[in-house]
Amino acid sequence: MDIEGNLNIIGYGLAAIGPGVGVGLIFGLGVQAIARQPEARGLLQGQMLIGFALTEVLALIGLVLAFIL
Amino acid sequence: MSDEAFHAAAGEDCHLFGDNNCGFEEVAPTVSVFFPEPFMEFGLPLTAGITKYTLMLVISVLLVMGFWYLATRRAAVVPGRLQSVAEMLVTFIRDQVTRQQMGQAGDKYLPMMVTLFLFIFVMNAMGIIPGLQLPVTSHIAYPAALAIYVYVMWNAIGIKKHGVAGHFVGRVVPGGTPKWILPLLVPIEIAQNFIAKPVTHALRPFAAMLSGHLLLAVFAAGGFYMFNLGADGFLSVVSVGYSGLALVAFVVFTGFELFIMALQAYVFIMLASSYLGEALEGQH
Numbered sequence: 368m369d370i371e372g373n374l375n376i377i378g379y380g381l382a383a384i385g386p387g388v389g390v391g392l393i394f395g396l397g398v399q400a401i402a403r404q405p406e407a408r409g410l411l412q413g414q415m416l417i418g419f420a421l422t423e424v425l426a427l428i429g430l431v432l433a434f435i436l
Numbered sequence: 437m438s439d440e441a442f443h444a445a446a447g448e449d450c451h452l453f454g455d456n457n458c459g460f461e462e463v464a465p466t467v468s469v470f471f472p473e474p475f476m477e478f479g480l481p482l483t484a485g486i487t488k489y490t491l492m493l494v495i496s497v498l499l500v501m502g503f504w505y506l507a508t509r510r511a512a513v514v515p516g517r518l519q520s521v522a523e524m525l526v527t528f529i530r531d532q533v534t535r536q537q538m539g540q541a542g543d544k545y546l547p548m549m550v551t552l553f554l555f556i557f558v559m560n561a562m563g564i565i566p567g568l569q570l571p572v573t574s575h576i577a578y579p580a581a582l583a584i585y586v587y588v589m590w591n592a593i594g595i596k597k598h599g600v601a602g603h604f605v606g607r608v609v610p611g612g613t614p615k616w617i618l619p620l621l622v623p624i625e626i627a628q629n630f631i632a633k634p635v636t637h638a639l640r641p642f643a644a645m646l647s648g649h650l651l652l653a654v655f656a657a658g659g660f661y662m663f664n665l666g667a668d669g670f671l672s673v674v675s676v677g678y679s680g681l682a683l684v685a686f687v688v689f690t691g692f693e694l695f696i697m698a699l700q701a702y703v704f705i706m707l708a709s710s711y712l713g714e715a716l717e718g719q720h
Contacts, residue, residue: 413536417710420703424636427643434467434646 375433382429389422451664452678453671463661465653470574470646492572496558503554526550529705537709541716548589549705552582556641556704560697563649564690571697574645576638579704583638586708594715606718637707641700648693655686 397415401408450458474485507522515523529550534542559578563571573579594603608625609618659682664675 409532410536413532413706416703416706420640420707424640424643427640427647428636430647431639431643 373433375436379429379433382432383426386422386426386429389425390419393418393422450661451666452662452675453664453667460658460661463657465650465657467650469570469649469653472570488570489572489575489578492562492568492570493559493578495568496555496562496572499558500551500554525554529553533702533706534709537706538713538716542709542713545709545712549709552586552708553701553705556582557698557701560641560645560701561694563645563652563697564693569649569652571645571649573641573700574649576642579641580638582704583634586637586711587634590711590715593712594718597716598718602718603715607714633711637704637711640707641704644696644700648696652686652689652693655682655689659683659686 393415397411397418400411404411450456450463452460471484472488474487475491477485503518504522507518510516511519526546530543530546534546534549538545556573556579559572561571562568563574591603594606597603598606607629608622610621610625613621659679661679662675662682663679665672667675
């Protein structure tokens with residue numbers, strides 16, 4: 368069987384697993400925290416988004432590297 | 437859908453079930469979308485001349501300036517429609533971003549954050565305006581310039597508030613760590629604070645916009661590729677069905693992309709305020 372294409376894309380797919388799990392954990396636990404303490408919503412949402420941004424950038428670095436390598 | 441028009445003009449008769457046995461890879465968009473031909477070149481090294489990006493940047497600057505001009509032209513205590521939109525934006529960013537990250541001292545940097553948010557959002561939203569359809573931030577130069585601006589501000593505020601030594605020691609030596617671990621920790625902190633933070637700050641809107649625009653372009657090109665009324669008999673019905681699916685996905689992802697655009701602009705100012713807040717705080 369012949370497989371054509373670029374190996375970088377498979378690498379990117381593998382690199383996106385970790386950030387995917389991470390983003391899921393952040394929002395899952397964030398929603399849980401809001402459900403336990405609804406009055407802390409504003410504070411928690413800010414922290415959730417910072418955590419999301421820091422995790423998401425790993426997947427985005429993978430995407431950029433898949434293009435430039 | 438300008439992407440389709442672009443491919444119709446550029447490509448030959450390339451369709452699903454076509455006679456010339458044409459594959460999708462011949463019309464699929466590539467990264468060359470992000471390197472448009474310059475309108476005018478100056479021949480300077482490391483420059484791209486005046487391209488579509490420059491034109492779109494000018495349009496976004498004019499849009500943002502026009503919005504603030506119209507919203508604040510007749511500022512009144514009882515706000516008009518446009519003024520209340522602007523006020524909602526400012527109070528939202530004050531309550532959700534600057535006061536959360538920097539406290540009351542952050543009010544001084546509120547105008548900067550509001551401007552950055554609206555500017556980045558408009559630059560991103562250029563990607564879904566019909567006829568233009570190229571997010572300005574999908575070229576690394578534009579987010580990089582904004583990230584360098586935030587980086588310079590971050591250092592300037594820290595140095596002004598805590599002095600040169602105070603700022604740099606506060607950044608590279610985490611408070612309350614034992615002395616023997618410092619040789620291990622300080623290089624990591626330097627790499628983290630002075631290299632990784634500004635680089636990822638610029639990379640985040642860039643990569644999100646690049647991937648989002650490429651996704652939309654693939655769906656638009658796919659819809660065009662699969663639309664073939666000339667195929668014999670039943671196959672033309674199948675091709676129209678496929679193309680309809682691709683175009684529905686295109687519309688759905690356009691809406692999703694709009695959400696991502698606002699989120700990326702929000703995350704950018706969120707991190708900018710968190711960095712500035714760190715610099716204001718000093719030793720952490």
